[in-house]
Amino acid sequence: MKKKITLKEISKRFNVSISTVSKALKDSPEISEKTRKMIQAFAKEHNYKPNNIALSLKNQKTKNIGIILPEIVHYFFSSVITGIERYATEKGYNVIVCISNESFDKEVINMEMLANGSIDGFIMSLSRGTERKQDFHHIKEVINQGMPVVLIDRVTDEVECDKVIIDDFHGAYSAVSYLAEQGRKRIALITMPDYMSVGRLRMEGYKKALEDAGLEYDPELVLRMEDFYENFEAIEKVIKERKADAVFAVTEFFAVSAMKMAQKEGIKVPEELSVIGFTDGIISISSSPSLTTVSQHGEEIGEKAAHLLIERLENENMAEQKPPQKEVVKTTLVKRDSA
């Protein structure tokens, strides 16, 4: 039995990164000619097929849509899939999901795999690894070969394609303004690192809302979490030492965690500490008190993305006719009992 070699195996063989292999196979001038030739020869010898998108596109439509998301344990992303599924099914398309696990390499591998004739187009959200690396060659390549891509939520200006984003700035602005209106003076922000587009925009919304409310910006109240299951020491410190009278967290998990920490310390929510989260998932409804949140409308984002993609798939000449679209889905502040 002939075994197909994978990108990963080639990268191991030559002790280079997945990205280098991927670029070399696409004959990118970024990679030295020697390395390119070496990798290409090896790949050919071992039956590796780089994606023949153009070919597969010209031959037949698969009626499959590929989705690549950073994770799915997160309620937001799983509701995006629900939205895509709903619209795609209605239009007779099937959906295939791959998870990048926040890894750039995994994102490239997934893309190679799916672009190899399995699907007609992509809907994807960038992994943290990709945002950190700022390397988008794999996405550009696929688009150059004529396969449409829709980026959602975590996007980049570096790639020209349809995008569906959340109004992160406005979402953060409205939450923090709401807290300020209720007389809160020391509003803590639990957020993502700044290299992530969503983290940056929410941070800007937070700052602007403070400014407009005449509140001082205090860096000590800004807690940047690298991971979903970050250790909570920084949050605990702010809450235990009663440094904040309100918390705005960019995930509902962090929001509920802050709320529980406060309750453990005998701090009353919302009387002594108001809490607002981002993402309106099942946790927000289940918590006590129920969580006031900025709803991201994941399903709506999924539906809009599927609409944009299928529109391009079904109108072959659209690429020339219609420039890339950017749709912004407005967030809503869902007022419950925690603020």
Added chain:
Amino acid sequence: MKKKITLKEISKRFNVSISTVSKALKDSPEISEKTRKMIQAFAKEHNYKPNNIALSLKNQKTKNIGIILPEIVHYFFSSVITGIERYATEKGYNVIVCISNESFDKEVINMEMLANGSIDGFIMSLSRGTERKQDFHHIKEVINQGMPVVLIDRVTDEVECDKVIIDDFHGAYSAVSYLAEQGRKRIALITMPDYMSVGRLRMEGYKKALEDAGLEYDPELVLRMEDFYENFEAIEKVIKERKADAVFAVTEFFAVSAMKMAQKEGIKVPEELSVIGFTDGIISISSSPSLTTVSQHGEEIGEKAAHLLIERLENENMAEQKPPQKEVVKTTLVKRDSA
């Protein structure tokens, strides 16, 4: 551009079910010869390729694993994917996920699509539609063609293959026994319909625990929920009328909902009403009081399933050497504050 016709389109064209089309294309004697010939001719004419698994298997390995799950908004299933991903990545395999949305038709379509050369083997959990219909021809077919399948959680005795299941009977038994030990006399069960294997086994565990504790079985206390987002009237009635002094719910969402309903009525949890859930997800930790649960160990199930599948994929003669395995993952009662 030549468009590939889909199972769904063929089924519409002849006004027959997806299942009939799928069986006809596989030349199943269940379908009348006339219908078979008609569908086969139409499919051929329209360039429909039934899955050539045997062929693709003989030619090359894709190093991709296909996963088909009923849904992913559910914490249990998303943690199963995390477990599969982890093990598969370690072994150099990629993972492709499709969602059946609890629909039999969707499950068949997904299977056809992936089996068509994209993957080497399946890990899947049956949709409700499939369990209701008791039609497993699509799975049997794939196995007959030499592609290994591992069934997890929602399984059936009708299909001979590797299986990883949760000890549902024991999980329910231990939860209900724990409630009885604490002096609870009227223990309500919120569960799934009996046609689902997991629902049936948890029901049996519930009954046995009552019997062993010398408690009477009262059908009025058994609430069968068809859907995840069922209307809650039945639960509300039992709780408002204080018919139960404890609740064992087979999902954490139902458990937390029951808890919140009780709190709304001024019923103290756990003093007046003890609550235990199944599935140890993020909701259980986030709720107040935190939820005592039967942990299903989704990641462990995913890892075990990936292990069984990859073992077969990498040992070609295993089918003859090793009969189908059935691994049972023990549940654990995680004691928190709600019971």
